[in-house]
Amino acid sequence: MADHTTTTIAVRGCNIKVMRGGSGPPLLFLHGASGAAAWLPFMQSLSARFDVIVPQHPGFNDSDTPEWLDTIHDLAYFYLDFLEQLDLDRVHLVGGSLGGWIAAELAVRDTYRLSSLTLVGAAGIHVPGARQVDLFLGSDEQRIRDFFHDPACAEEMIARLLRPEFEDANMKNRIATAKLAWQPRAYDPHLRKWLHRIDVPTLIVWGANDRVFPMEYAYAWQQAISGSKAVIIPECGHIPQVEKRDAFVGELIGFIDGMRKAA
Amino acid sequence: MKFFNFHLMPYRHADLDAIDKNGSAWVTYSNKHYDPAKGAELYHEYLDQMEFADTLGFDGVCLNEHHQTAYGMMPIPGVLAGALARSVKRAKLAILGRALPLLNNPLMVAEEYAMLDNLTRGRFIAGFVRGIGAEYHAMGINPVLSQERYAEAHDLIVRAWTERGPFAYEGKHYHFNYVNPWPRPYQTPHPPIWIPSQGSASTIRWAAQKRYTYAQTLSPIAVVARFFQMYRDEAEKAGYTPSPDQLAWSNTIYVAETDEKAMREAKPHLEALVNRFLKMPVEMLLPPGYSNPESMKRVRAAKVTGKTMSIDELNKTGVVIVGSPNTVREKLAEYQDLAGFNTSLTKTQFGTLPDDMTRANMTAIAEEILPHFRNRLPQGKREVQAAE
Numbered sequence: 001m002a003d004h005t006t007t008t009i010a011v012r013g014c015n016i017k018v019m020r021g022g023s024g025p026p027l028l029f030l031h032g033a034s035g036a037a038a039w040l041p042f043m044q045s046l047s048a049r050f051d052v053i054v055p056q057h058p059g060f061n062d063s064d065t066p067e068w069l070d071t072i073h074d075l076a077y078f079y080l081d082f083l084e085q086l087d088l089d090r091v092h093l094v095g096g097s098l099g100g101w102i103a104a105e106l107a108v109r110d111t112y113r114l115s116s117l118t119l120v121g122a123a124g125i126h127v128p129g130a131r132q133v134d135l136f137l138g139s140d141e142q143r144i145r146d147f148f149h150d151p152a153c154a155e156e157m158i159a160r161l162l163r164p165e166f167e168d169a170n171m172k173n174r175i176a177t178a179k180l181a182w183q184p185r186a187y188d189p190h191l192r193k194w195l196h197r198i199d200v201p202t203l204i205v206w207g208a209n210d211r212v213f214p215m216e217y218a219y220a221w222q223q224a225i226s227g228s229k230a231v232i233i234p235e236c237g238h239i240p241q242v243e244k245r246d247a248f249v250g251e252l253i254g255f256i257d258g259m260r261k262a263a
Numbered sequence: 264m265k266f267f268n269f270h271l272m273p274y275r276h277a278d279l280d281a282i283d284k285n286g287s288a289w290v291t292y293s294n295k296h297y298d299p300a301k302g303a304e305l306y307h308e309y310l311d312q313m314e315f316a317d318t319l320g321f322d323g324v325c326l327n328e329h330h331q332t333a334y335g336m337m338p339i340p341g342v343l344a345g346a347l348a349r350s351v352k353r354a355k356l357a358i359l360g361r362a363l364p365l366l367n368n369p370l371m372v373a374e375e376y377a378m379l380d381n382l383t384r385g386r387f388i389a390g391f392v393r394g395i396g397a398e399y400h401a402m403g404i405n406p407v408l409s410q411e412r413y414a415e416a417h418d419l420i421v422r423a424w425t426e427r428g429p430f431a432y433e434g435k436h437y438h439f440n441y442v443n444p445w446p447r448p449y450q451t452p453h454p455p456i457w458i459p460s461q462g463s464a465s466t467i468r469w470a471a472q473k474r475y476t477y478a479q480t481l482s483p484i485a486v487v488a489r490f491f492q493m494y495r496d497e498a499e500k501a502g503y504t505p506s507p508d509q510l511a512w513s514n515t516i517y518v519a520e521t522d523e524k525a526m527r528e529a530k531p532h533l534e535a536l537v538n539r540f541l542k543m544p545v546e547m548l549l550p551p552g553y554s555n556p557e558s559m560k561r562v563r564a565a566k567v568t569g570k571t572m573s574i575d576e577l578n579k580t581g582v583v584i585v586g587s588p589n590t591v592r593e594k595l596a597e598y599q600d601l602a603g604f605n606t607s608l609t610k611t612q613f614g615t616l617p618d619d620m621t622r623a624n625m626t627a628i629a630e631e632i633l634p635h636f637r638n639r640l641p642q643g644k645r646e647v648q649a650a651e
Contacts, residue, residue, distance in 0.1 A: 136400070136546065136550055136551070137290075137291075137400060137544070137546055137547060138546065139544070139545075139546060167560065168556065171551070171556050171559060171560070172556070174551040175407055175551045175552040175556070177551065178405065178406060178407050178550065178551035178552050179405065179407040179408075179552065182399075182403075182404075182405040182406065182407065182550075183403045183404065183405050
């Protein structure tokens with residue numbers, strides 16, 4: 001039996017591919033700059049408890065690249081339309097890296113359909129002085145190495161992702177990422193001043209050894225979103241949901257269960 | 264044929280080993296390696312060479328724009344063009360070109376170029392480029408927007424030159440309530456527009472349609488010939504036959520008494536240009552969105568950026584012409600007939616080539632080459648096909 005379905009849906013004329021699996025409260029996962037080509041083990045783990053919905057952003061993978069796609073704000077509004085069209089309520093919104101940025105931009109605009117927000121190694125704000133790698137100047141291999149703390153994990157991902165059959169998709173994702181994140185480099189200078197508008201329980205998850213957005217970022221997010229909780233996962237790079245899946249899933253479920261108890 | 268002395272103004276005292284160690288002379292090659300005392304001398308040395316070209320009888324001198332690199336010290340070419348506008352008395356003055364997408368206000372180029380056109384009383388040539396990929400790293404401009412910013416900036420500048428102001432301009436990237444630049448260009452309707460490119464098909468088509476002079480950068484002559492044929496084909500499609508003056512080949516020429524001497528003398532300096540000053544990782548040369556995915560894939564697959572080239576290869580494939588006066592004359596005539604151009608943009612200084620050798624080269628070119636080509640047009644029927 002298939003563990004998830006893949007369908008193409010049109011949101012206001014923009015066709016996007018959506019993977020969906022499991023049952024329970026809706027959990028919308030917004031992917032990062034590398035796209036969402038496959039249903040990953042962490043999605044499968046979460047699908048035991050949630051209705052996990054993973055769209056490919058406009059501009060990425062098999063989704064359309066619409067004329068209107070210029071900035072991250074366009075994607076924030078797009079996903080507000082998406083939530084409305086699918087009539088999703090009490091959504092647990094989870095975003096990784098670039099997807100975390102979209103999630104935060106969405107949440108400062110409207111949390112009406114959200115139950116919680118989880119930011120994982122999120123882009124979107126800038127912490128002066130933090131040492132960060134330049135993801136646009138290194139090779140594809142180097143970029144993947146920069147994502148992971150465990151070199152073995154990085155090599156496995158290089159072998160899996162940098163295959164010739166993925167070249168077109170990888171290039172499409174790189175172009176979309178550059179469009180959204182080249183300058184200012186993966187942040188919106190105006191986002192931080194509106195983060196107080198986020199009024200749902202918020203979890204910040206970070207790899208202790210993230211070289212893309214180092215740990216200072218986790219604390220900066222936590223300070224800017226009142227009542228939020230930051231969790232640092234040890235021995236882990238930029239993508240905890242992949243590099244430390246069990247710890248990530250455990251923290252996320254623990255956070256959501258804790259919310260229920262509190263409520 | 265018309266000869267332009269094209270200067271890149273490299274920081275020729277650069278530590279070549281340090282460039283190697285850094286992987287490139289661009290963007291990340293620290294400016295701690297720049298010595299202002301030496302740099303100041305170089306600016307004057309190079310400007311003197313441009314003035315020398317004028318007295319030697321070159322038809323024009325060319326500057327260009329690159330940022331944060333030892334490859335060329337001309338981030339703001341207008342400064343040097345301003346210095347030359349009064350000292351170069353006779354020759355044309357070309358900036359090939361300014362990198363339009365890097366600008367947040369293209370009206371400043373409309374103004375700058377119009378000033379230069381007035382200062383030179385109509386001897387100015389206006390080049391427009393997108394800049395190479397490294398520029399987008401250096402200047403923090405989104406490479407994905409490069410093509411649309413270029414198109415919009417170009418349209419705005421030409422309108423600013425040709426329509427009487429003030430008028431309002433509303434684009435996607437640029438917005439002005441008042442477009443009304445003073446001065447207006449000296450030439451009517453505006454200075455000649457030249458388009459240097461690495462050979463993008465869409466750029467060649469566009470330049471041909473606009474009847475702009477197309478300048479082909481650093482390429483083997485067979486490739487140059489193919490691109491020039493594309494230009495002629497596109498011009499025919501647009502309903503006219505282009506003049507060979509509209510095709511400019513950007514080359515390097517070095518002349519000495521014998522072939523052997525010329526090759527020996529030019530070798531370290533030319534190889535420094537190609538293998539050190541010009542070298543960069545593909546991610547720097549081609550940031551995402553700078554070119555369409557197909558051409559990005561082609562360049563990545565060819566791994567051109569990592570290749571080391573010897574002077575023999577460069578000379579054999581006709582990227583450069585190095586040799587005795589007789590050899591250079593023969594090859595240049597052969598290439599002119601093969602590719603059908605009538606404008607030569609010639610680097611007489613290249614890489615680490617010192618002043619005395621540069622001047623000797625310029626003199627040799629002026630005495631031994633120029634007179635033979637003064638009235639020479641491309642001859643014969645070209646057999647090159649545009650199709651790959």
